[in-house]
Amino acid sequence: GAVVSQHPSWVICKSGTSVKIECRSLDFQATTMFWYRQFPKQSLMLMATSNEGSKATYEQGVEKDKFLINHASLTLSTLTVTSAHPEDSSFYICSAGQRTSGVQETQYFGPGTRLLVL
Amino acid sequence: KQEVTQIPAALSVPEGENLVLNCSFTDSAIYNLQWFRQDPGKGLTSLLLIQSSQREQTSGRLNASLDKSSGRSTLYIAASQPGDSATYLCAVFSGGYNKLIFGAGTRLAVHP
Numbered sequence: 001g002a003v004v005s006q007h008p009s010w011v012i013c014k015s016g017t018s019v020k021i022e023c024r025s026l027d028f029q030a031t032t033m034f035w036y037r038q039f040p041k042q043s044l045m046l047m048a049t050s051n052e053g054s055k056a057t058y059e060q061g062v063e064k065d066k067f068l069i070n071h072a073s074l075t076l077s078t079l080t081v082t083s084a085h086p087e088d089s090s091f092y093i094c095s096a097g098q099r100t101s102g103v104q105e106t107q108y109f110g111p112g113t114r115l116l117v118l
Numbered sequence: 119k120q121e122v123t124q125i126p127a128a129l130s131v132p133e134g135e136n137l138v139l140n141c142s143f144t145d146s147a148i149y150n151l152q153w154f155r156q157d158p159g160k161g162l163t164s165l166l167l168i169q170s171s172q173r174e175q176t177s178g179r180l181n182a183s184l185d186k187s188s189g190r191s192t193l194y195i196a197a198s199q200p201g202d203s204a205t206y207l208c209a210v211f212s213g214g215y216n217k218l219i220f221g222a223g224t225r226l227a228v229h230p
Binding site: 004006041043044045049095106107108109110111114 | 122154160161162164167207209217218219220221222223225
């Protein structure tokens with residue numbers, strides 16, 4: 001149980017185009033979905049947190065107009081990188097949270113999407 | 119501000135050795151601490167989760183300890199195998215920050 005998928009697993013695009021990444025919780029309904037970014041040999045950095053039907057909460061320094069997040073249902077969230085540039089090339093990982101107790105959630109991570117912008 | 123540090127950044131050992139990976143965090147007000155495994159180009163697999171009230175957790179050859187007051191956790195891997203080669207990430211969840219905060223990881227290579 002608790003499987004999270006991401007699509008696509010990798011994408012190459014030209015500078016200036018937009019790229020959409022999907023994150024799905026396959027066998028559970030997620031209270032919250034999270035989007036992370038990971039540069040080579042570095043840690044995961046949280047970009048934003050989203051709840052179904054409401055606007056995403058972005059971390060400091062993350063441009064909300066550049067990284068559009070839509071959380072259409074309890075099992076699907078999308079991240080759109082708008083007008084992508086080479087510096088947006090990175091590994092993007094989503095996670096889906098399932099509340100366990102109180103304020104704690106267990107996060108289940110997707111396999112990641114590697115984005116290369118030429 | 120919560121910061122998570124992992125030492126060493128990289129480790130290369132022969133098969134069969136017992137290993138200790140270290141994780142430290144600056145703010146001891148955490149709900150839990152997790153250890154993850156990440157294979158190259160892949161997502162994260164949760165290995166062990168220690169609640170703030172617990173001292174350790176064990177799963178197979180893995181044992182994780184937590185000393186919340188000193189802001190430290192260790193992941194002990196017994197009898198390492200080449201299949202253990204991966205990056206091991208430590209993350210803490212704090213109510214004050216309401217998010218998982220990750221360390222940069224320890225890249226482990228176990229050679230035959």
